[in-house]
Amino acid sequence: MAEKKESEPKQLEEPRIGVYVCHCGLNIAGSVNCEEVAKFASTLPHVVLSQDNRYTCSDQGQEGIKKDIKEHKLNRVVVASCSPRLHEPTFRKTCEDAGLNKYLFEMANIREHCSWVHLYDKESATEKAKDLVKMAVAKVELLEPAEEIEVPIERKALIIGGGVAGIQAALDLADTGYKVFLVEKEPSIGGMMARIDKTFPTMDCSICILAPKMSDVGHHPNIQLLTNSEVKEVKGYIGNFHVKVLKKPRYVTKDCSACGECTKVCPIVAPNEFDVGLASRHGIYSPFAQAVPATYLIDMNLCLNKEGVVVCDKCIKACERNAIVFEMKPETVDLEVGTVIVATGADVFDPSTLPNYGYSKFPNVITSLEFERLINAGGPSGGHLLRPSDIQTPKSVGFVQCVGSRSERNGRLYCSNVCCMNTIKDSLLIKEHWPDTEIYVFYVDIRAYGKGFEDLYNRARKAGVKFIRGLPSEIKEDRRTHNLWLMGENTLQKELYKINVDMAILSVGLESRKDSEVVQRLLTLSRNQDGFFLEAHPKLRPVDAATAGVFFAGCAESPKDIKDSVTQASAAAARAGILMAKGKVTVEAITPITFPEKCQACGLCVKVCPYNAISLNKELKRVDIIEAACGGCGTCAAECPFGALTQSHFTDKQIIAQVDALTEHDADKKIVAFCCNWCSYAGADFAGVSRMQYPPNVRIIRTMCSGRVAPKFVERAFARGAAAVMVTGCHLGDCHYINANYQTQKRVERLWKKMEQNGLNKERLQLLWASAAEGERFASKVREMKTIVDAVKPEEIEKAKKIFEKALEDN
């Protein structure tokens, strides 16, 4: 791909620019004199047509543009109207329909960034609108036509995690006709749902509804199940992922008929992890009765036969089908897939970190997961409610909610979503079988938000479950009887309580998997502050990862119940299915352009690329770019010290042209703001939508990511006499391009240092992290910068001009 763009593109024809200034009814015309702006635009170089109209986005407006492109032979179009985040696709389509390459179109945002935020200052707003149009014209002149490349997509999917979400996604995709590889690190699929007794709110038996699905997965011709396996390496990009999976040996072949004779003779006994240690298993075992695959396995950490020396052959002798093979070795399986679904699930919170609840110290304090195994007919007690200390049925039980959730001090800040309903379900289960049991539920808030949830809550209350608002501050044990005292404050009645129960159940929250970091690294994903994987858009792309071709299902993305996990799994399967059905994907033409003659093969761009899309070719002294893997942030272009890389559609020349255009007049009064498309530009749009007023001296230049902002753009602005510069991006950790904004931070810090060393007021360069929802944060920053700009003395401007003089040579 890189070869195509090696030479400097030639300007084939004289630019013929058409400018359309939109009134947007009174939305723009109310505070901007659109006629004047259009008149001004006609004076700009290469502008052959300039007009203002009421609604440019209407069919009429679009038809007008199409007609003009043909009649006036326009080869560049600028529309000055709303945010490109809103209507850029609309007008790009208009251009395409008229036979103009869609990359020859540019927008000037004179609504969200101008008329709406300067409602009461028509003069300044008009001046600003002129500047914005001028910047757009300067950029459009340099735009080049581009073709979007098409990448073929392998019609196979990898699903990581075989819980209910992974199972559902696998079945959906396999039924659609795609080949699916389901990788599960445990010996059996089923995940958390297989361990739960009943599901809320319908009180279905969990394993009874899951087991048929598990068995379907096991038998589906399109699903290859890889249990006891872990994903070790993922290379490639959307449509073409190369995956290495480590398949650990079971030491039992598929000939196993799951008769269980081997288990009876195995001399090794250990706690069964599936039952959270409440039941025992042998060295050769099956984790649970409904396990898929049903093949037994040997726990080599426990087995006596290490390193091929068969010390104990009891199981071998017991096995009639000769299915036990101690010589099995781990194997690496290579997979080629087009899409990946991450369904790695969640861990439960470990309450032993909370000393006041005495978990792991007092035998009768158990977690909700242990309780699920206790009340499960297939569990260690055969479904009889027993307490661990004396294996007797408890007469009174206390549930403690929010253990590890919603607390700054004890665990996690977020609500774990499922614990309230789980407790209500559990309390009803106890009441059904042992109606005389006294049940207390200590809660902060009961969150019964879903379909049928409130009914279940009311049923529990009618059944006599006592709900007490206020968590116990401490649990104490009666040493003789092992009964427990729960002490705390009932915040509804404003009185202290001290309640004696036979058993306490800690309703533990969910947290992100301890090994999520591994999956995060393998697939270059982002995680939020709680550790869960971050979706591409919280509302409109809730199952897509920021990495193209990767999707989320289940608790990996956030804590959720079974229904939501299944819903999300089907959604993820559908999203992956769309890609695979198309069989190809187009990549927006905002990938890097290389100039190999300037490249020194230093590898800086390779290091900063968040997508590993650049590889160093030392022999040819150049870099190779995998365009399909490129996210389009442009941080490589900003990093290159030799100008050997630039970003298509956001080239150095184009951005510098924008800077030059806006600093032509009154630069010493202006703020040059670089905003990233996803957060801060959207935040500035939000300020506009909310009509937050701020000073009109700011001019925004849009880049895809703040990581695109090369130090030379900032230097150029100062060299041209700008009063202040503002670099803005997504909050650290929320970057749309994984971590590209960390580069922004480094670069701005370097610039600050340079300014300080040269005796410049470093306040003139500001760095702001603002999300798409933080319009006010953006607006108040501009207000704050107004005071900085007002305080800048002419000699300081001159000094900065001198210091950054070199930046003018460029271009």
Add this chain to the structure above:
Amino acid sequence: MPERIKHAPLDSKDLKHPAAEIRLIKDQCKGCGYCIEFCPKKVFEESDEINARGVHPPKIVDESKCILCRFCTAVCPDFAIYVVEKQPNGERKT
């Protein structure tokens, strides 16, 4: 399963651990040390005593650790070890 196990199995009291009685014919031992080396549960250790053949025979450190795999019997070149299983009623089964 990532959860840390905090409770003993409910059936831990009923679990039958095979009770072994290990018999050493000390004077038959030539002190090769195979039993000490190969016992997967490390039941044996070299003793200080000297037997009829003038070598140190093994001694039993902890009989309760034995899980009756009888590998010692298999590896002993001099047929100097055998293991019997103690039945709850006091009977012995070889």
